[in-house]
Amino acid sequence: MSDSEANAYGDLLAFWAPFLLLRLGGPDTVTAVALEDNELWGRHLLNLLFQVGTASYVFYQSFPNSKLIVPTILLFIGGTIKYIERTCALYFASFSKFCRSLLPPADAGENYAEIMKQHEAIGNMEATLETPYRIAHYGAEKGKILDDRTVIKEAFFYFARFKGILVDLIFSYDLEDDSYVFFSGRTAKDALRIIEAELNFFYDVLYTKAAIVHRPTGYLLRAISSGSIVAAFACFYVLDKHGFHEYDIQITYTLLLGAVSLEFVALGLLICSDWTIAKIGTSEELSQFKGSIFVKFFLMVKSENSPFALHMICARWSRSLFQYNLIEFQLRKWPKWIEKLIDPEMKILKILISLGKWLRIEKILISLGEWLQDLKSERVKPYSEKLGELIFNELKRKASFQEERKQISSARGKWALEHTKTGQDCQNLLPFVRDVDYGESLLLWHIATELCYNKNKSRNNQCESSKVLSDYMLHLMIKEPDLMSAGVWIGQMRLLIRDTCAELDRFLSQYIFNESKTNKTEKYVCEELLSVPTTWTPADVKRDRSKSVLFDACILARELETFHENKWEIVSEVWVELLARAAINCRPHVHAQQLRKGGELITLVWMLMVHLGLSKQFQIARGHVNAHAN
Template sequence: MRELQRLQMGAGNKTLSKATAVVKSLRTPKANLGKIEFLACVTAFLLMLLTIFGTSRRQLNNQRLRSLLWAAYTLTSYLIVYTLGLMTEASFQNELLPVWAIFLMIFFGSSDSYSVHSLEDCERWKNYVWQYAIEITGVAFLFVMSGITLPMISVLILCLIVPLKAFRRAASLKIASGYGRQMTTKLIADYMSTEHRSEGDLDPSQMRGYKYVVRVGNINTLSLKMFKERQAAARWEAPDYGKPLEITDRVVTIEKVWKCQGWLLRSGGGDKDSKLKDICLSFSFCKLLRIKFSDYSLTKQAHQKAWKLIQHLYAEENGSERLFRIVELELSFLFDIFYTKYPTIFQRFGWKIKVIELLLLVIGVPVTIGLCFPWYDSNGPQDEVQLATAGGLSIDFLVTILILLIFTCGELIQCFYMAVSDWAKVSLLCKYVRTNWWQENRWMEKLIGLICRTQLTEPWERKLHQFSLLESYDYTPPRWLYNIFTDFFMDPIRDGQTQSPPAELVREVKEAVFRSLMSNPGPLQNGEVSLIRNEVAHMLSWTLGLKTQTQVIIVWHIATSIFEHEAPTTDPSSNSHFLVATNLSKYLAYLVAFYPKLLPDHPYDSEYIFDGIVIEARHLLKGCKTLEERIKKLNKIGKTMDDNTCKVIIQGVQLGQQLLDVENEPNFVWKVLAEFWAELMVYVAPSNNAIAQAQHLAMGGEFVTHLWALVSHAGIEREPPDVDVTHFC
């Protein structure tokens, strides 16, 4: 027995010795160098990932993609700081450490298409600047300690890119911050407060009288410094304290774009479908929408003028498609303002700085490779710590080449994206409007037309996400992943919260919603106008007086699901009313379940009501496995329940039975449902929570945000209820 114990103790000591040896080997200079090289390469790959897929988060509403990009964005910052710390504290010498440090500082500027992950990051722009200052101090210390070497001299050209990258990112964060939004929108807000007083008759077909600003040239606006100087000289008294904008030849307005006689922008020339002019219109609308994010407001007359323009656009052939395209591109510009560097790149001198970066890249990369290669061709100085393969090839040099290649590819990809971006198109079209010789040069017109009609992907996903309560109420998320402990680390998924397959945002849905918006005779109603028009209000309007819109949505959603099951259409794809009703029913239910911030009710009230409805459904439908069993049981329960019940599920069943009892043919009921859901969609669109809308732009966008942009331009708002609804369930 003692012999066995001695053997076991000996085996344990050997294992401990091996573990100790492994730990010591990881702390050797070569191991630390390998760690630095590995982390530098990982950082470069993560930046490439952000560069390639930066704008994909608004084109794809995909939680996994967003999580991957968030991880890459977050890890990049930490890895840069950690790796620079390893370099400055290294107990060995390697002449390429300053070279890698410079690239890490360039990477700290992040990708042009992914400057921030969320709006909260924008408010911390000062933290970013201070962090950059501290890190650049550490890199300078590393340079001093390394002395002057050939690899260090080779990278001096690329050093000039570091401040350009960092300051552009800091500027983009500041512009997207709360203060930055107010600062950059002040000029347009003051101008739009009087723009509606423009002389002359309005003609939306020719944009006559619509002096909405597209691009402001190099003009002198009233700065605070000029204000103080004039006031001190006592030569000037300010009639007001606004920031005036004088419309000169350098300022491009919508009216000027439509008046342009160049072949490229003529309706009978190169812009027969008005897509090029609409790019400028979208950019101008985006400027107006930014006012809503800056605590400024437009006058009632300004909203009425914009509403007249929107109605004209809708009245044209394929008006709903064109109007949707304009708003779609407008929100694309808004996304770029908040989440990318494009606003700073396309500012005055911004693109020139980008050209300088390219020149430094073209010169610096070959010089770096040319000077570093001879240095490491013979494995470098013998007194340095280096890594090499079994064949003697320098791993240090290979790492440098790999980082250079990733950096170069990333910059070229970003330049390509920038060249075909919507911002570049607006800049070219505005320059075309201001420059007469461009309008007379056919080759220039063809080049601009080619760029402006190049579209790599659609601006948004163009899908309606769906949720079916009767199919999903029994869903329970895995408790090992979503529980009271993980709530601190990730957004919780509640019981019943699982999506159905998304539906395409078809033309019929857009037309139905826009038709409801345009035909609204007065204040927005939550479906009552459509019920009155179809002469069924006396039967169905009892559902509109429920205490919250969340209850109204779920009651009608359940009724629509029951009618869909009990009175199915023979050819769903050809029945436009069926498509509109079912898609919007499940879409609004999806907003209730996942994004209540975009709906009229208080978000927590909606969550609380939804949780209660899920519990109610599980109690009533216990044991039912299929949708057919559930609806059959609901119909049975609905016939025995009191008509004055306050249970949302039962109210939905009762409404569904009323729809089945309508004496007209089923297609008439689908018409009623389609028009009701379209009107309710318009009713929930106005929102004072503009930040919530902007946050969802980075999640793939929502159809309700497109409507929100339209009604914001028109100044359409929901009126508070004029009756006391507290006695309703």
């Protein structure tokens, strides 16, 4: 290699160094994979300083004789800014900083000493006190169907005021009243559309660079970094490349084209994001753009039917509900050798795991067993607007009892049975929610719902929605225990499920699998279960030997059948209350963690309950001038 070729290669090495900064800066759509990643901002800051120092040293070695000095400086500026953006995004999303950023300034309230002195002098307390002026936000006209732009604008408005919920801040009753009036006046579809968009803002703050980029300094830095990268490409393109190896030139063009392409994609996502639409909708300076073709085009691109709205599909809720049905799970039998292989209680699995530890593949074996179990048990149901209407209307009905909201938010079926829409006397159903733990109640109602569902010939909307909620809640109980941990003791729940499955297995072996009939469907199993006499309760027969609730659920199903056509109205109300109890008692950071997986229905229900006032986080006395979350 000649001296000129060696120098040219050294210049290229210096030019390639800033590409590492671009890669470490990452895309705008992902800065953290989990909430814990935000707490590692200090490590990223240290890495930023180290990488910038390394790139600077490599660049210094080729200075000042490098032919690529200008594009190298430009690329270095762009890469450094990108990595600074990511580090700042992680820092501002970390729990301590996020919490501090939401705390209001210290507020001593009205000057009590001065007011009391004036009162003594004037003698009229009402004249002394000034009535505080509060701006209420009631948004769009009640009952009006909202367009996409209004949905995003309202979602951003409530996101800005309720984002403190992620760190358990307390809100004012004034904010509760405003939020309740707005959401109770919406249709179920529009209310849930707003909450979906609002949760998307939460996702962006916690897991992306959006909160950093969508501010004046962020726009300026993004313009500088993007312009620097494009200018670096242009400089290299017009540069005399005499002395450079052809293969090295091709590699450099590939790196530059990749960097420029990613910048244009990021720019497109930035312009078409919800944040841009929201800021245009709420900014007085940008009010002239509100009804422009510019905004209409972005809304068209962002619509659900647009093939270009890929980022929306990735960030927003998938509108899918995982289903787990206990009877169906036990009825679908693998071949015996597979059952023995994946059953955690069988010795064969323990032996394989012990062998796997020696071979260091025990995690693979455990994951394989869980995967096989999931193949047998998991189903997915699409979210339906009928289900959304049921949940919204029932929660709105509960929120209308203003003085009882806090008690209602913690109810787990009892309130629903005592306040049915049909006015039925449900005293005979109360023991199945009042005298049992939440987890046991959920399992009881799950099996009873399945029994009634398979017995019914005609199925209405409440019936189908109850079935979907029943299977969804059991999925959360078994597959997402963190979302249910606030209301359920996980160890006890595992005993309940294990003993119930054992009793169901014994029943299937004795009365189903040993028969010559080929039509062994869930409907047939449910009919056979309901045919078992239940003159005595299972507790009278078994004492406390088993935790199984299989035949207690059969008794509950028989009680439900006495309500005839009103049965599914009652069942659906109980399931909404069981779902609401789990949603509002789950810690906010657990809901936030679900956003990275695409979100869950239970998280939407949690946010809806907060907006309707069914939360314990509204505790600042009415009349307080400055709401803590405003």
